[in-house]
Amino acid sequence: MNLMKIYVSLLVSLPVLITLSLVLGGDPPPDRIKGFADARVLETPSSLVTTSSNIEVFQRPAAPVSNITSSNSAENVLPEVELPTQMPKEDKLYGGLLAPGFDEGACFSRYQSSFYRKISTHKPSSYLLSRLRSYEQLHKRCGPNTKPYSASLKQLKKKSNGKSTSASHECKYVVWIANSGLGNRILSITAAFVYALLTNRVLLLDPGKDLPDLFCEPFPDTSWLLSSHFPIKSHFDKFDQTSPRCYGNMLKKTSNSSELSLPSSYVYLHLGHDYDDQDKLFFCDEEQSHLGKVDWLVMKTDNYFVPSLFLMPSFEQELNKLFPERETVFHQLGRYLFHPSNHVWGLITRYYHAYLAKADERVGIQVRTFEPAGPGPFKHVMDQILACVFTEKLLPRVDEQKEPIVDIFSSGTPKMKSD
DSSP states (O other), X not given: OHHHHHHHHHHHHHHHHHHHHHHHOOOOOTTSOTTSOOOOOOOOGGGEEEOSSSEEEEOOOSSOOOOOOOGGGGGGOOOOOOOOSXXXXXXXXXXXXXXXXXOGGGOHHHHHGGGGSOOOSOOOOHHHHHHHHHHHHHHHHHSTTSHHHHHHHHHHHHHHTTOOOOSOXXXXXXXXXXXXXXXXXXXXXXXXXXXXXXXTOEEEEOOTTTHHHHBOOOSTTSOOBOOTTOTTGGGGGGOSTTOTTBHHHHHHTOSOGGGOOOOSSEEEEEOSTTOOHHHHGGGSHHHHHHHTTOSEEXXXXXXXXXXXXXXXXXXXXXXXXXXXXXXXXXXXXXXXXXXXXXXXXXXXHXXXXXXXXXXXXXXXXXXOOOOOSSSTTHHHHHHHHHHHHHHTTOSOOOOTTSSOOOOBOTTSOBOXXXX
16 A cells, blocks of 8 residues: 555656746756756748648658757747647637637747647637637737837826826726736636626736746737836735725725726726625626726736626626637637747646656646645545545556556556556
């Protein structure tokens, strides 16, 4: 039994250790791409050969290419990977979720990630595809480095300084503030994007410390990242439920929200796990009519609040058209929004080929405990994991008296499993 515990402990802890080493590790050696391990150059785009109207064949490089050591080349590097020889074009674009025409060398994962996944049985609705293309045009027209964006920033700076200005600008924005861990950030960004779709706002992200290094830009010919010179960026860390511009706090000071006079420049929305009843009024239609008059909504959240949006009458019909299968919201938008940067994609593909590629089945186990400092409940948690994975035959049993063996399951076929 001890051998079994050691075996499962190693399987569970290895991905966690790798992740922690990436997030918490110190400065990389000078001969490595910044923050990540070495990567290799793929064959040039000329290796892509079209053989029919809907099939693309990828020819493998004839020989390995030497390692790239310059950080300036990080946009064009990727380790050698074993790709399938052919794949339908519509699968490469996830059924139309992804827009064609991106520079593939700038973000290999955008069009290669589908090689590593089973074809989804959940197809995006045609209405969602149409709205995504419309949003991309909106973001391109109103996003950073555009005239409407620059004009809106000038208005924001004047209004936040208490100066009178003209009427609200034509483009409106929702700003997401980096908060909590990576998993929570991915979920909350997705929720913020759904809200932006529903309200015809442009979603912009506070990049925090690492977001630009982790993900590619999701929208063509524009950026979703705020610059370090954003006029109210210095307030981001100070925003909380007691902030004067916090919507929930402003509601506490009035008995009738219809009489509330909101600043047209910006309002802070506190939608974190500790939000109170006044903060939650954000999910009421009446409050949305007030917030619609504000140019900039600044949101701090670590929640996936999409289910609450489905409960709002003003949004429900539109959401049902976008996502006829409600449970697929993150399934579709996760594939649309989040594409690992080239150096992260190199790590992912190397890990995949080292530990997962030859497995018949793959099992993911996430272990989270929220215990104070000390030994913690590790043994209790491991006992639970062992009982589950062996009872449900998720991992092979090991004979303590012999070399590790692979179970023969009911099908009679040996199964190799990875965790």
